[in-house]
Amino acid sequence: MRTIAALEKQGMITRSPHDKDKRTCKLYPTERALSVIDEIQTVCEKTEALLLHGISESDKKLFIDLLMQAGENITSELHIERKGEEFND
Numbered sequence: 001m002r003t004i005a006a007l008e009k010q011g012m013i014t015r016s017p018h019d020k021d022k023r024t025c026k027l028y029p030t031e032r033a034l035s036v037i038d039e040i041q042t043v044c045e046k047t048e049a050l051l052l053h054g055i056s057e058s059d060k061k062l063f064i065d066l067l068m069q070a071g072e073n074i075t076s077e078l079h080i081e082r083k084g085e086e087f088n089d
Helices: 002-009 037-052 057-077
Strands: 013-017 025-029
Touching: 002 013
Parallel strands: none
Antiparallel strands: 013 025
């Protein structure tokens, strides 16, 4: 929760109560956060290229498939709502 609190303090996200589960809240990006999406995307792409450099295409696919499964496992366990296939971008 410290990370979420820090993002909220920086004006990057807002919280609202979850309709069905009062123990949790929904997080929404602010206009400030939306304004830096392109910059964040560029950094992510450069980081991904660095991480995957020298790894075969078949190993890259396996790695990404494993990460996707791990993401699905944790979102299911924590009852995190996803918007469509947002992890597939």
